[in-house]
Amino acid sequence: MQLTSLILAGGKAERLENREKALLLLDETPLLTVITDSLKAVSSEIIFSLRDEDQRALLSPLLQDSKVVFDSFKGKGPLAGILEGFKASSNDYVFVTACDMPFVNLDVVEHLFKAAQGHDAALIRKSDGRFQSIYAVYRARSMIPEIEKCLAEGKNFILAPVFKLDDVVAVDISEISKIDPDLRFLVNINTSQDLKKEGISIVD
Template sequence: MPDKLRNSVVLAGGQSSRMGQDKALLPIEGEPLLTRLVRQLTGVSECVTIATGTARRAESYREALEGLPFATTIQFAEDIYPGEGPLAGLHAGLCTVQEEGYVLVTACDMPDISLSLLQRLLEARSGGSDAIYVRGQPFHALYHTRVTTLLEEALEQRNLRVMGFLGGLSTTVLQQEIDCSEPVTGLSNLNTQEEYHNYLNRMRRDGS
């Protein structure tokens, strides 16, 4: 088990247009995807912030998580720059973090936290980079809180591409490795109904 982080952020403010319904509330093994993800994050971080985009979505997610026995603190962050995509969610989430340091950032369409990948990310902190991520995958990654000001500058200038933003940071980029001990890779994204049903089918096969 990797060392426990102080903070993690879930980006859950997207429009889910390709899925056709709210990805964060997709049912997986009898619970919403967001609940599944937060349950995993409570094992690796002391505080989980859900960047919801809007107040309405925050209320919906608060209801979905209500009554669950999470020991970790759960908080919600609305976009300060509404409608500006994942960088706005990243900015909102990091703005809630009080302590300086690295934050694990994932997206609500990534249903599995890979402990082996997280360990690799944590080991790379010694390099002191602004962000540590797997090539081509800007989330399930570590971001240092010092990038918050740079995020604000990018949003003010409407430079909204995530990979473009990363290109202006000091980064450590890891190569993707497949860990056969984890039945579903932590870098799975569920963007479409086809990807969602394929994921469910893999879970059934792996669990059989």
Template sequence: MSPAREHITGLVLAGGRGMRMGGVDKGLQMLHGEPLASHVLKRIAPQTGALVISANRHADVYTTLGAPFNAKVVADTLPGFPGPLAGLLAGLRAADTAYVLSAPCDTPGLPADLAVRLAHALDSNQADLATVTTADAQGNVSLHPVFALLRTSLADDLAAFLAAGERKVRAWYARHKTVEVAFTDERAFYNINSLQELADLDRC
């Protein structure tokens, strides 16, 4: 049986350096009058039970943003902004559910059926984690690995992987039974990587 909503903790990854935005805290940049992280929280909250925000800066601001959703704010346990896997580990450790659904803070249009589709694929394939692919008009397939539904029991293995100095998301996924789920709406997974891209989207 596919994991039910109440058995999934939603995790918003907002702990990066934001280097391609000049070092700003990406999740707090404004889009249509609201921080990017708020848009993602609103999209993911109806799909999950509890919510967690992974943030390494401005914890007080994220606590305020997460308050309407009863979201918990956690920081990486590893120093130096080591990447999304560290945020994922923090979320897995903080979750009280059997599953965690992760999404980055810079994708305000993520699909409303993300959790349901990933949960179905994970269950059907008896997988450890499920992640997302899309294809462009030419049929070129892209993997979106930070969108994932994972078993919380993977936390110890991830901790060991990071302790060994490893940082690559795909390399860690390769250690586990992973199922890739094809979504047709590539635009839903569009992530904002620059202040210019943000300004362009804000005008839409």
């Protein structure tokens, strides 16, 4: 499978007292390692989007010789990290996830990858009609110019360039629920309540 997985890890966890989310522990394993090890099974390449060299030094034992990118557009949020990841990708199709979404479902990833073939992107459409922008597969060559235009226009939300694409596949959440009935893959860790609920611990 010629799929690149891009893991966004450069955000600051303000609701978790700016702790490094990538280093939070699930069953005594850092979240970044949990996600990376899972995605190896379906990815020919893994790229990490990080804040800066200091963060790379901190996470270096977990990066496993994978590609690392930093934002060229500073202060623009995850869309800037996605842009650099797409530019660095060796493959045309890129699966985008985040380091605070540890419950990877490989069947869902493969389903989205297959749905994206020949199209600009494949995104999950939730029951309220909104699209899931993280945990989606994008065609890098289609997205790069649209992201650059959006960032130049000050449109920093992830779906801004997606709405400019002509050929996006909407995968209904009901279809994905057949693969993962509990939708565990969508869980992300943002608060201390999330830590407790999902059994995530903090590095001492």
